[in-house]
Amino acid sequence: MKVIAHRGASGEYPENTLLAFKEAIKQQADGIELDIQYHQSNDFVLLHYYYLDKTTDGKGSINDYSLADLQKLNAGQNEFIPTLKQALKLIDGKCLVNIEIKSAETNNYALIKIFQLLKQVLNHAIAHYNFTWSQFVVSSFNHPLLAEIKTSLPKISTAALTASCPVDYAECALQLSANNLNPSIEIISQQLIDDAHQKGLQVWVYTVDREEDILKCYLYGVDAVFTNYPAQTKCYINQLSQDDNNVVKTVKK
Numbered sequence: 001m002k003v004i005a006h007r008g009a010s011g012e013y014p015e016n017t018l019l020a021f022k023e024a025i026k027q028q029a030d031g032i033e034l035d036i037q038y039h040q041s042n043d044f045v046l047l048h049y050y051y052l053d054k055t056t057d058g059k060g061s062i063n064d065y066s067l068a069d070l071q072k073l074n075a076g077q078n079e080f081i082p083t084l085k086q087a088l089k090l091i092d093g094k095c096l097v098n099i100e101i102k103s104a105e106t107n108n109y110a111l112i113k114i115f116q117l118l119k120q121v122l123n124h125a126i127a128h129y130n131f132t133w134s135q136f137v138v139s140s141f142n143h144p145l146l147a148e149i150k151t152s153l154p155k156i157s158t159a160a161l162t163a164s165c166p167v168d169y170a171e172c173a174l175q176l177s178a179n180n181l182n183p184s185i186e187i188i189s190q191q192l193i194d195d196a197h198q199k200g201l202q203v204w205v206y207t208v209d210r211e212e213d214i215l216k217c218y219l220y221g222v223d224a225v226f227t228n229y230p231a232q233t234k235c236y237i238n239q240l241s242q243d244d245n246n247v248v249k250t251v252k253k
Contacts, residue, residue: 002224003234005029011228014076016046027231031096041067044084093130101140115152150177170196185213193220
């Protein structure tokens with residue numbers, strides 16, 4: 001079961017910052033998940049929230065600032081808000097990267113700008129930063145956007161995010177030609193995981209920090225978990241994999 005650092009090693013360092021990504025690499029995470037927002041400068045900036053007061057010392061929205069001024073804000077521990085290009089340069093192909101697009105956009109003109117920029121940034125990363133296409137996964141709760149990305153960038157793996165259990169289980173991801181179903185830990189079941197696997201999909205579950213949730217994912221046969229504490233989660237998974245009898249004992253308690 002792979003361990004993906006959720007917004008980097010965000011349980012200990014400021015989320016979506018270069019520091020959080022450096023530490024995730026040091027902690028030997030199998031991958032890094034990061035959130036991108038489209039900025040009016042025609043660049044992607046790394047923020048989970050569109051409004052700045054949640055994770056920085058700024059006020060208002062990302063588009064109230066130029067990119068230069070946006071990067072002067074403190075994102076925690078004197079870290080700045082990086083662009084996607086800066087993050088990929090730092091990661092440099094050392095692990096896979098799950099790029100979550102934070103957008104409710106459905107306007108065709110706006111979507112085209114997003115697709116074109118994403119293609120440009122990823123091609124640059126492959127040419128200059130030791131990445132291959134197989135190391136990228138693009139995920140979103142915006143399923144129409146995901147469908148368009150798969151059409152525009154057929155080489156990219158995509159993942160359908162969901163916070164609810166669909167009545168047809170993993171069928172929504174299959175209809176999008178996605179490679180993954182990425183459900184919330186709060187809604188997973190053995191039936192959902194099995195249905196996804198039967199449809200040829202991988203299942204990556206967010207956000208998994210507690211040992212009981214890690215154990216549940218392990219027993220269900222989940223392929224990867226997103227966690228705020230990659231080293232801690234990786235250590236517990238290694239314990240489980242080294243002693244399956246211990247898993248059984250834990251379940252019986």
